[in-house]
Amino acid sequence: xxxxxxxxxxxxxLFALGLLxxxxxxxxxxxxxxxELMLNGVNLSLVTFAQQTAxxxxxxxxxxxxxxxxTEVAIAIPIVLLxxxxxxxxxxxxxxxxxx
Amino acid sequence: xxxxxxxxLFAGTALVAACLMLVxxxxxxxALALIxxxxxxxxxxxxxxxxxxxxxxxxxxxxAVMVFMVYAIMLLDVRDRSFVRRFSPLLVxxxxxxxxxxxxxxxxxxxxxxxxGVAGTAGQVFSLQRFSVTFLNEFWLHFEIVSVLLVAAxxxxxxxxxxxxxxxx
Numbered sequence: 001x002x003x004x005x006x007x008x009x010x011x012x013x014l015f016a017l018g019l020l021x022x023x024x025x026x027x028x029x030x031x032x033x034x035x036e037l038m039l040n041g042v043n044l045s046l047v048t049f050a051q052q053t054a055x056x057x058x059x060x061x062x063x064x065x066x067x068x069x070x071t072e073v074a075i076a077i078p079i080v081l082l083x084x085x086x087x088x089x090x091x092x093x094x095x096x097x098x099x100x
Numbered sequence: 101x102x103x104x105x106x107x108x109l110f111a112g113t114a115l116v117a118a119c120l121m122l123v124x125x126x127x128x129x130x131a132l133a134l135i136x137x138x139x140x141x142x143x144x145x146x147x148x149x150x151x152x153x154x155x156x157x158x159x160x161x162x163x164a165v166m167v168f169m170v171y172a173i174m175l176l177d178v179r180d181r182s183f184v185r186r187f188s189p190l191l192v193x194x195x196x197x198x199x200x201x202x203x204x205x206x207x208x209x210x211x212x213x214x215x216x217g218v219a220g221t222a223g224q225v226f227s228l229q230r231f232s233v234t235f236l237n238e239f240w241l242h243f244e245i246v247s248v249l250l251v252a253a254x255x256x257x258x259x260x261x262x263x264x265x266x267x268x269x
Contacts, residue, residue: 003107004213005209006108007111007148008209008213009206009209010111010114010115012205013115013118013202014115016201016202016205017118017119017198018118019198019201020122020194020198021122023190023194023198024188024194024195025186025188026185026186026187027127027182027183028182029127029169029172029173030121033131033134033169034121036134037137040137043157044141044144047148047150047153050150051149051150056230056234057239059152059153059231059234060231060234060235060239060242062156063156064239064242064246066157066160066161067249067250068246069165070165071249071250071253073168073169074168074253075256075257077168078257078260078261078264079260080176082263084176085264088178089178089180090127090176090180090182091180091181091182092182093188094180094181
């Protein structure tokens with residue numbers, strides 16, 4: 001198997017594992033971390049394709065994804081802190097009344 | 101040869117640590133597994149010759165994002181139902197859907213990926229100078245949009261803080 005194909009397979013696997021973690025885990029913080037894992041999978045595919053096509057655009061996109069991930073965590077964690085203070089639980093089922 | 105072995109080793113470590121994230125019980129261990137994944141991916145990036153991204157991966161992801169996450173985990177050591185029962189009722193449908201998704205993606209990639217041996221010249225391509233020039237010449241609009249996003253994030257974090265203060269008071 002070629003290195004490019006191997007790395008793309010790894011990135012697909014990381015994305016799928018992150019998605020699975022978001023679906024099956026109950027803890028809100030673990031779900032957030034699984035979202036970060038999905039972003040890491042996307043980053044790996046971007047870097048692999050950029051390296052294969054010898055363009056710097058992929059690296060720039062990865063940099064932008066870093067910023068988006070940092071922003072996501074910076075907003076999500078205060079929200080989780082507020083929710084835990086209100087409900088005293090990290091279990092997602094405790095927040096079922098947030099449904100519209 | 102040694103590069104290929106290291107590449108497979110780092111990628112395998114990333115995959116194993118990602119699998120561990122799904123089964124470990126304590127959030128702190130999950131965070132450590134995620135940090136192992138990120139460090140392994142930084143090794144993969146460095147082996148691919150993309151040193152800029154490898155450094156950013158360690159500095160931003162592991163150094164900032166994950167430290168913030170670990171801090172939040174230590175602050176909220178709530179041992180509730182999610183600690184006793186790790187998985188939601190969607191475990192079986194979730195696993196089945198992920199297997200189907202993996203199959204579809206693997207099929208699509210297998211058909212569309214270019215043949216081996218057409219890799220570009222790595223190394224000189226991703227020098228910091230080339231990266232910076234491309235970033236600020238071709239992607240200046242994205243740079244500005246990201247700065248607006250950061251300002252919005254700061255305002256949103258302040259708003260969340262204010263809501264929390266009102267709730268306490």
